[in-house]
Amino acid sequence: MTTRGELKEALESGKVEELKGFGEKSVENLLEGLKEKEKADRRILLAEALEISEMMLNELEKQKSILRLEVAGSIRRKKETIGDIDILATADSGEWASIADFFTSMESVTKVIARGETKSSVIVEHHDRQVDLRLIEEDAWGAALLYFTGSKEHNIQLRKIAKDKGFKISEYGMFTVDDDEKVAGKTEEELYDQLGMQWIPPEMRENNGEIELARKDALPELVQGEHIKGDMHFHSDWSDGTNSLEELARYLDEHYPYDYAVVSDHSKSSRIAGGLTGEEFEKQFEEIEQVNDAIGRPLLKRGVEVDILADGSLDLDNGLLEKMEWVTASIHSRFNQDNTERILKACENPFVNVIGHLTGRLIGKRREYAVDLEKVIHKARETGTALEINAQPERMDLNDDAVRAAREAGVLLVAGTDSHDLSSFQYMDLAISIARRGWCTAKNMLNTRSWEEVQAFVKQKRDQFLSPSK
Template identity: 40%
Template sequence: MGTRNDEIAGLLQEYADLIAITGGDAFKVRVYEKAARSVGGYRQDVACLDVGGLRRIPNVGGSIAGKIDEYLHTGAIHQLEELRARIPAGVRQLITIPSLGPRKAMVLYQECGVDSVESLEEAIRTGRLCGLHGFGEKTEDNLLHGIELMRKAGRRVNIGVAMAVAEEVVAALSAMPGCLRCAYAGSLRRMKDTIGDVDVLATARDAPALMAAFTTLPSVAEVIVHGETKSSIRTASGLQVDLRVVPRDSWGAALQYFTGSKPHNIRTREIAVHKKLKLSEYGVFDVATGEKIVSADEAEVYGMLGLPWIPPPLREDSGEIEAALRGELPQVVAEEDIRGDLHTHTDLTDGLASLEEMVAAAAARGYAYYAVTDHAPNLYMQRMTDDKALDQRERMRQLGDAYPEMCLLHGTELNIDPDGNVDWPPDFLAGFDLCVASVHSHFTQSAAEMTRRFVRACENRNVKIIGHPTCRTIGKREPVEADWEEVFRACARTGTALEIDAFPDRLDLPAELVRRAQEYGVLFSIGSDAHAVPHLSMMRYGVGTAQRGWLAPDRIINTWPVGRLQEFLAAPGARS
């Protein structure tokens, strides 16, 4: 079962936003924002803590601990409810528009009566914001683009949100007497970036009893449909979950059918027709006799079609059928292939856990190597200095004695400035075991400028990985524009790896670019970008993105044995 940390973190962030909307103290806003981040990334389930335990969470003082405790016992925070009552729901929704902050949302409401996303769009298009301080033509364009982004995302959520709900539901149903099998399917099983709703399949001795248990789970806010073999509910966060109970002997066929995708299923049904078979969610049937041939095992369903089992992330009708027929289906990377994490942060910069806590958690995952890559000084708000970096390096050397089975790498995440330069001079950078370089600002440069920026970073002999290359934040910020083929050529020429950032709101490099980059011989790294101990488990989403990009383990540097990785990190590469 999942924790309630994200739920409570969301409430604290909402409280911070409402304080800002109502013109409250900026310091108080930051206090609640920091507390929200700390609760969201805390290693324990905060629902199991008393007030004393809550106060031991970083950035959570007595007042905030009291609010969390109040929510855990009553289901509400009265001060939050009071703020909600003062601000119309439509105004609160405005701050979900990318590029629109709480203060500007309140100005729009007070000065122009804008109280919804729709009324904001209408106000921009009719010129009602003309002359309003802080809302020039460029700001209006950004707001319209933000509204477009928000609508494109719709009710979809990132894979991390959906996975937490799905695994909680599957675990709860699997524990029910009479439940024989239970698993999630759909786009979640295919590891898509965003999920519209969660599909869950089950087999059970008593389907109505399992349906009754499903519709009364604690996470259920609304029962949409309640039937004997299919029910749909909506969680408190608004995510729809559909449960289907299928016959035991139809499990494999149902799992294949409800995993999708629709275009993939059309292709498999076409193959069945050519073999004088019929494929449905109930099984594979002989057309002439109507006899069910196979249905209980998904691999047997594919086998009857003359295909090997196809990993779910590949099932998008993007060439997987043809590759399978030719015997050329890739053996894509699996999470167990990952030997270490090369992109993580501690509380020295913007992380939430100490160096010691992060190293211990990496060791508990069985990693052969682990890198800490805290931010470099040009990301000024992180307050990194030379002395802090050197002190952390010494602490890591000392920690290495306590973890002889794990190679500790002292790294840094550099900032690629608008000209392609990075923090620190070459001599200082040479002291790091690993340098990741990422773009953190000036996202609106032209494609030509951004391409030169990346190429120059690749040509820096100290840079080994380009972090979260497209800079996208799913549903909030579009990818930067660049000539990606030119970037891929530069990576291949210089031996610079491209990262697949596994954090669920990034998943960057996206799968489609991963697949294209392979054509140029590019190497990759999958990094969790963890800022707290629980974030280390985000690696699974990066692996899913790599799978969707048809990526085999050998092209990923953190699947390599430690010796091979160290040779790669030590090699200067082909630099200009």
């Protein structure tokens, strides 16, 4: 067997199962892995798609004749994986030919699929991905942006509402059914207004109830990046990060408007990640104080990403955890079992503040392990434990559906980049995108609050479990 297709055929035919060491479960896991890989090959991660689209936009912005330029499709809706990339642009129609010529001859283009009057398609060298450029009349910009942003289900519902009001919608605008008079199309806002509803943020456009809320003028004010006051999860060279505490502090101090940043190095069981012993954490606490003194403010906070062990106990004793200002508890082992009980037990520890990357998935590489999200969300609410939105591009864990379920249950969410180097702090935007797709407002996120409020949250749980009546 030399190809993926041959391996899949052998797995499905039962030939592999006949080999020594390969049982039914092994074959099932291999097949699932192949399916995940095939899915990943067809789509790319949101972070990668954003990188490609930003590169293309930066190049296209050099064309001064372009009046408006924006990415549409599932990138604009911030879906976790992306197929093709759709870019819309407006310009005087007399400039369209030169813009198309420029687009199809860009340095990153490896193949031109089509070059038309209003649409051109190319393959770019990054991930061999198709990028489509659509040239739009200025007075149809809003209609085209709405149409090509989607989702399909959202747009179908809009068309039904338009029909009931005597209108029809296309990528060219909104028109009366009777005499084809154009009534809207230059902006998305006027289209939604014509339909009797608020403008709906792209991340919400999945036909999951957002239209009904918009018709009642009751859409939530979604969280934005500017609301975030601190990163709650990142690693230094004390464990498996690449940068020193001082490098991290100075970089964050210069590039991000954070009031706090929680150092969250691994505990001792994560040997491959250079996990720390209790004594090493005590030494790290001292360095955190020294670095904060050096930069002139208490930016870095004492934290840990502590391993949840097989029986649900934690990798560090409570005496040390009590000295932490923030504790993230995560699973890093036994991904092939149901891990619900482990997580439930961790939630009951008075010093655990948040469960990190709850489902353990790596998009396109490793499936989620079995976990009863409903039970975990219920326990999190009951115990005063937050749930993390891990911003690493391959994790994006929790996903938007789980975030929405947690939010609806009244569980607070925490955004953390899980950075292991300086460049990864930018992924906070991915966490915010997931939160917005889960309809989170700033009030649903804990790290939109001051450090004093975060510490009040920590204290409340400790008091709940450690009061004399317990």
